[in-house]
Amino acid sequence: MTEKFAPVDKVLEEFNYDSSKLIPILQHVQDIYSYLPEDVMRYVADKLNISPAKVFGVATFFAHFSIKPKGKHIIKVCNGTACHVKGSSALIDAISKKLNLKAGQDTSADGMFTLECVYCLGACGLAPVMVMDQSVYGQVTPEKATALIDDMVKQEAAHAK
Amino acid sequence: MENTAQKFVTIEGKKVAIEGERNLLELVRKAGFNITTFCYQPELAVFGACRMCLVELEGKGVVTSCTVPPKDGMVIHVNTDEVRKLRRINLELLLASGNHDCTLCEKSGNCKLQRMAKDMGVTSVRFKSKNVKTQRDCTSSALVRDPSKCILCGNCVRVCNEIQSIGAIDFACRGYKAKIATAFDKSMCESKECVSCGQCARVCPTGALTPNSAEVEDVYKAINHPTKKVAVHIAPAVRVGLGEIFGIPAGVSVDGKIAAALRMLGFDYVYDTSFAADLTIVEEASEFIRRFTEKDHLPQLTSCCPAWVSYVEKFVPEFIPNLSSARSPMQMMGPVLKADFVERGGKREDLVVVAVMPCSAKKMEAKLDKFYVDDNPDTDHVVTTVALARMIKDAGIDFANLADEEFDHPFGTKTGGGVIFGASGGVMEAALRYAAAELDPKREGNVIFESLRETKEFREAELKVGDIKVRVAVTSGLKNARKLLEDVKAGKAHYDFIEVMSCQGGCVAGAGQPQYEGWKIRKQRAKGLYADDAKLAYKSQDNKDVMALYGRVLDKIGGPKAHQLLHTHYKSQKEAK
Numbered sequence: 001m002t003e004k005f006a007p008v009d010k011v012l013e014e015f016n017y018d019s020s021k022l023i024p025i026l027q028h029v030q031d032i033y034s035y036l037p038e039d040v041m042r043y044v045a046d047k048l049n050i051s052p053a054k055v056f057g058v059a060t061f062f063a064h065f066s067i068k069p070k071g072k073h074i075i076k077v078c079n080g081t082a083c084h085v086k087g088s089s090a091l092i093d094a095i096s097k098k099l100n101l102k103a104g105q106d107t108s109a110d111g112m113f114t115l116e117c118v119y120c121l122g123a124c125g126l127a128p129v130m131v132m133d134q135s136v137y138g139q140v141t142p143e144k145a146t147a148l149i150d151d152m153v154k155q156e157a158a159h160a161k
Numbered sequence: 162m163e164n165t166a167q168k169f170v171t172i173e174g175k176k177v178a179i180e181g182e183r184n185l186l187e188l189v190r191k192a193g194f195n196i197t198t199f200c201y202q203p204e205l206a207v208f209g210a211c212r213m214c215l216v217e218l219e220g221k222g223v224v225t226s227c228t229v230p231p232k233d234g235m236v237i238h239v240n241t242d243e244v245r246k247l248r249r250i251n252l253e254l255l256l257a258s259g260n261h262d263c264t265l266c267e268k269s270g271n272c273k274l275q276r277m278a279k280d281m282g283v284t285s286v287r288f289k290s291k292n293v294k295t296q297r298d299c300t301s302s303a304l305v306r307d308p309s310k311c312i313l314c315g316n317c318v319r320v321c322n323e324i325q326s327i328g329a330i331d332f333a334c335r336g337y338k339a340k341i342a343t344a345f346d347k348s349m350c351e352s353k354e355c356v357s358c359g360q361c362a363r364v365c366p367t368g369a370l371t372p373n374s375a376e377v378e379d380v381y382k383a384i385n386h387p388t389k390k391v392a393v394h395i396a397p398a399v400r401v402g403l404g405e406i407f408g409i410p411a412g413v414s415v416d417g418k419i420a421a422a423l424r425m426l427g428f429d430y431v432y433d434t435s436f437a438a439d440l441t442i443v444e445e446a447s448e449f450i451r452r453f454t455e456k457d458h459l460p461q462l463t464s465c466c467p468a469w470v471s472y473v474e475k476f477v478p479e480f481i482p483n484l485s486s487a488r489s490p491m492q493m494m495g496p497v498l499k500a501d502f503v504e505r506g507g508k509r510e511d512l513v514v515v516a517v518m519p520c521s522a523k524k525m526e527a528k529l530d531k532f533y534v535d536d537n538p539d540t541d542h543v544v545t546t547v548a549l550a551r552m553i554k555d556a557g558i559d560f561a562n563l564a565d566e567e568f569d570h571p572f573g574t575k576t577g578g579g580v581i582f583g584a585s586g587g588v589m590e591a592a593l594r595y596a597a598a599e600l601d602p603k604r605e606g607n608v609i610f611e612s613l614r615e616t617k618e619f620r621e622a623e624l625k626v627g628d629i630k631v632r633v634a635v636t637s638g639l640k641n642a643r644k645l646l647e648d649v650k651a652g653k654a655h656y657d658f659i660e661v662m663s664c665q666g667g668c669v670a671g672a673g674q675p676q677y678e679g680w681k682i683r684k685q686r687a688k689g690l691y692a693d694d695a696k697l698a699y700k701s702q703d704n705k706d707v708m709a710l711y712g713r714v715l716d717k718i719g720g721p722k723a724h725q726l727l728h729t730h731y732k733s734q735k736e737a738k
Contacts (some may be wrong), residue, residue, distance in 0.1 A: 038345050045344075046666035051328025051354060060333045060342075067345075 005043050007032050019048040022058055026065060027030055035066040053117065054081030063118075070142050071107045071114035073152055076131040077145075080120030088128040092117060112156065128145075168233035173240070183207075183224035185237060186214045194239050197277050199366045200314035201227045202678050204603045204665075205323055210711035211314050212251045213277070217241050249281055256674050257288035260295055260309035261367075262516040267305070268368035271547075271676060274312060296489035301349035302373055302528045303357035303521040304672075308340050311369035317341060317361035324665060326640035327472075330353035332360065341369075353736070356475065358639070358663040359521030359672025371675050372521040377552060383513040384427040384542065392498050392512045393423050394432035394572065395581030396491070398519040399546045401689035405675045405682075406550040408562045412685030414693045417565025420573075422664045423526035424566065429727035430498075434516065435579030437490035437497065438591070440710070441465060442578055444727050445487035449658055453631065460634075460649060462654040463588050467526035468663035470731065472639050477646055478733030486728040490582065491516045491523055492532055495539030496726040498572060499715050508535070513541045517549050519522050519671035520565070522663070531729060545673025571706035577694030578701040584687035585667030586613035586620060589660040593624050593633065593699040600626040614691065616666070616673040616684060619645065621656070632659040638665040653672050717732040 003079040011028040015021040025027055027045060027091075036059050039066040059065045075095060079088045095115050107114045123129045126138025132148060140148075168179040170194040183190045199211035209228040215239070216226045219236040223244060226237075238244065256278065263269050298306045315332065318341060322328050329341035329352050343352040362370040383391045400416040409415060416433070423431045449461050464470055464485040473480050487493075495514045502512040516523065526532070527540040553560050567573065570632055578594050582586030590613050599606045609624045613633075618641050624631040634656045636645050642661040648654035664670045669686035670677075677683070702708065716722040 043344070051322070053328050053331035053333075053342065053354070055345050056346070057333045058340065061335045088290040113509065 005040065007046075008040060008043055009096050014046070017048060019050050022048065022050070022055065023062070026055070026059060030065060033130075035069050038067075061111050069111070070109065072112050072156075073133055074114050074116060074131075075149075076116045076118045076121070078119070078121045078123075078127070078129040078131075080124070081121075082124035083128040086127040089129055090142055091130065091140060091145055095149070096131075098146045112153070170231050170233075170235045170237060172237045172580075173629050178442050179231045179233065182231055185216060185218070185224075185229045185235070189214075189216060189237065189239055192253055196226075196239065197273060197280070199273060199298075200229065200316060201314055202319070202364055205316065205319040205364075208319065210230075210314050213248060215244050215652075216242055219713060221385035223247060237572075244691050249283065252277055252281060252283060253286045253288055254282070254360070255312045256286045257290050257292070259291070259312065259367075260293040260307075261296075266310065266368040267371045267374065268310075271564045272368060273366035277382075288404050291737075298348050299373065299375065300351070301355070301357065301378075301525070302376075302675040303439055303525040304349055304355075304359055304362055304574055305371050307369055307374045308368060309369075310367045311341055312367055313341070314366060315341075316364035316366070317370055320360045320364050321582055324638050324640055325356075325358060325360060326643050327356060327476075329356075341487070341616035351577055353473065353734075356468040356471040356639070356663065357525040360664060362521060362672045363664075363670070363674075363676060370625070372545045372547070372549045374551070375522060375543055375544065376425070376524070376729070377548050379542050380544060386513075389513050390429045390502070391427075391510050391515060392430040392432060392572075393428040393515040393517060394434045394491075394494050394498075395419055395423075395549075396519055396523075396668060397438065397580045397587075397690055398671060398674065398686065399517050399549070399583075400693070401583070401669060401686040402519055402546045402674040403550055404561075406547070407553075409526070409561060410685070411677075411682045412687075412689035412692075414689045415560075416693070417564040417567070418560060419549075420568050421563045422558050422564040424559055425464075425557055425558050426452070428515070428551060430569050430572070430662075431566075432494070433575050433579075433724065434490050434494055435516075435575035435582065436572045436704070436707065436717075438465075438579035438582040438588075439704040439707045440493050440497070440727065441487055441490045441582075442588075442591045442595050443707060443718055444723060446486045446592040446599070446701075448485055448487060449592065450596055450599060453657055460659045461485055461502075463660045464729075465582065465588055466522070466662045466668075467520075468522035469639070469642065469649045469661045470524065471525070471560075471581075471734075472642070472663065472730055474734040477737065478649075478735050480646060481515070481731045481733060484731055486730065488727055488729045489526065490579075491518065491543075492526065492539055492729070493727050495532070495541075497710065498576065499537075499539065499712065500726060501572075501710075504714060510537050514539070515544065516540050517520045517546065518543050519546050519668045519674045521545070521672040523673075546671075547673060547675060550675075571709065574704055576698040576701050576704045576708040577696075578661040578699065580693045580697060583668040583690050584614075585633045585662045585665070586610075586615075586660065587667065587690065589613055589622070589633050589635050589658065591701055592658065592660075593622065596631065596698055597624055597700065597701055598627065600624075614687075616680065631658065633655050633660070635660045636669055637662040639663050665680070714722075 015025050040053050041055045045055045075093050121129050130137045130140045169176045177192045198213045209225045214226045215223050217238040217443045218224045242736045263275050293309045296309045330341050404413050404415040405411050420431050462483045499509050524543045527543045532539045590610050614620050620635045622633050666683035670683045703717035
């Protein structure tokens with residue numbers, strides 16, 4: 001069983017099993033799994049000698065952490081004041097529709113995309129702003145957003161061949 | 162002459178001496194302003210979340226009095242217009258943010274939120290209600306959680322962490338989504354950490370966490386069943402807690418009134434769990450004498466507190482061999498009553514056994530698979546002290562004015578040793594009374610173990626018989642127990658016998674008892690038990706009906722028949738990592 005968590009052990013060792021370093025530990029662990037699976041959180045709690053409920057509390061407090069599996073590609077749409085005024089809500093609606101997301105769902109059924117609504121990316125001059133993986137796009141329209149998703153789907157298909 | 166070193170705070174024009182109070186709230190209360198608060202619990206860390214203890218501190222403005230340490234010369238006002246206005250706004254916000262349908266709430270009549278709204282004269286809320294619907298989680302037989310009634314005072318989280326060192330629940334999410342949750346938001350019955358001690362419910366000011374009272378309906382059904390007989394027995398701690406609900410001072414034993422009320426409610430046989438506590442002592446103390454002589458897995462650990470046993474199984478299974486195999490009094494009473502009923506020609510399933518307990522964990526214990534014989538439980542139903550009070554009120558019984566009645570015999574016969582089970586230290590004292598007489602039959606007079614009756618967190622005593630020395634320790638609260646076991650493991654503490662109760666102060670402080678704050682009520686309740694003890698026979702082996710049971714049903718002490726009915730086994734519930 002321990003072998004399964006060997007990469008987590010490495011992170012824990014790096015932080016000297018210090019429970020006051022829970023947040024950076026969870027950040028590193030999330031980098032491994034792309035989210036925080038329940039058994040991993042339990043394992044971390046056990047090794048740091050803190051309650052699993054505490055780890056769960058921290059994991060659900062910060063927006064940075066996800067306790068649900070995420071898609072391969074992360075789309076962040078800014079809904080901060082400037083972006084909101086410039087029509088980011090329509091953008092979110094269009095992307096949700098494109099990805100066929102139901103209310104409360106943020107990852108597409110095929111596990112390819114996750115849509116995240118964030119508050120201010122610090123690029124208000126480009127509003128409305130959308131970030132796909134590491135690329136930033138400014139003055140995005142619903143049409144442009146769906147086109148970007150189509151491009152990515154094509155790239156993935158080409159890659160699969 | 163006035164002591165010039167004495168420091169003072171002025172509260173509403175009155176000088177109040179600072180005498181070690183940790184914060185302004187304690188001083189304000191000392192000055193006679195008993196401000197109701199939600200999140201301030203004297204034995205827990207200061208939290209400052211509920212914003213109900215607001216006062217005006219001259220030069221600073223409005224502050225939460227629980228978070229400000231007193232300083233000489235501070236001037237405090239508690240009832241200014243601004244303070245009253247802010248307290249009321251805070252209360253209205255709490256009312257708007259949750260589901261507070263008082264008449265349909267378990268806690269109605271005993272809820273701090275309700276009481277404060279009444280005291281402030283709140284008849285309308287100016288904020289739009291969030292219209293939260295009830296979110297009751299009734300999956301645990303011990304505790305019911307309804308987050309829709311939660312005001313996020315955090316008392317439950319702190320008691321579970323700071324007093325019990327369990328951490329079964331914690332804050333989760335943030336902002337308006339913030340809530341109290343078990344790990345990974347599991348239901349109560351799925352929680353791998355919760356031991357059902359219910360201390361969270363004891364400190365919950367609203368109906369968000371309460372002992373599960375659903376079994377009351379099953380009890381009525383049994384009583385009204387045309388052919389079944391119903392036996393009821395009450396735990397020691399119940400007699401010194403129940404009276405409080407009917408205006409009788411804490412610590413006054415009302416066992417006679419309870420016996421009368423139980424008969425009026427329609428129970429066929431009215432017994433006392435203290436009988437089974439005497440039986441527990443006979444079995445557990447003889448087990449101890451054997452183990453002590455054979456040096457077999459010492460220290461022996463008491464096994465009568467189900468939350469403590471659950472703690473050992475879930476967190477420190479390496480100590481399972483140390484747990485006494487003796488069942489708890491409740492789980493001895495059930496099989497004994499049923500065996501006796503069968504002996505007299507009845508059918509096991511025709512006797513329904515109801516236990517009245519000061520405890521939520523007892524509800525969990527009764528439902529454990531190992532306590533069933535062919536689908537028939539040893540204890541059919543468990544109701545709490547508070548739930549019994551509700552039944553008494555529902556039936557319209559004028560409890561406070563009832564004439565005392567006796568319990569039925571033989572299962573209502575008890576000694577002081579059985580009665581003091583309800584207070585932390587009582588089980589150990591009763592066991593030592595038994596052991597002292599068994600190891601030294603020539604001993605004259607009663608050995609009193611005063612050191613075990615104190616309220617210190619860790620207590621110890623030594624029983625000397627000739628060259629033999631028996632070293633015992635007592636603690637309550639699972640954090641204290643954890644510390645004690647760590648010391649035992651590290652070889653820093655050497656004891657032969659350890660008593661642990663999961664609730665600080667023992668069963669008198671259980672989650673099924675009327676709610677209270679601080680140590681005073683706990684001490685009074687324990688005192689009441691020791692007062693009853695003084696009127697009764699001293700040691701458990703003096704209970705003639707218990708000893709007669711061995712001749713009639715159980716055969717030899719610690720023998721095969723006794724083992725079948727009175728002992729149990731444990732299993733690690735800790736996940737392999």
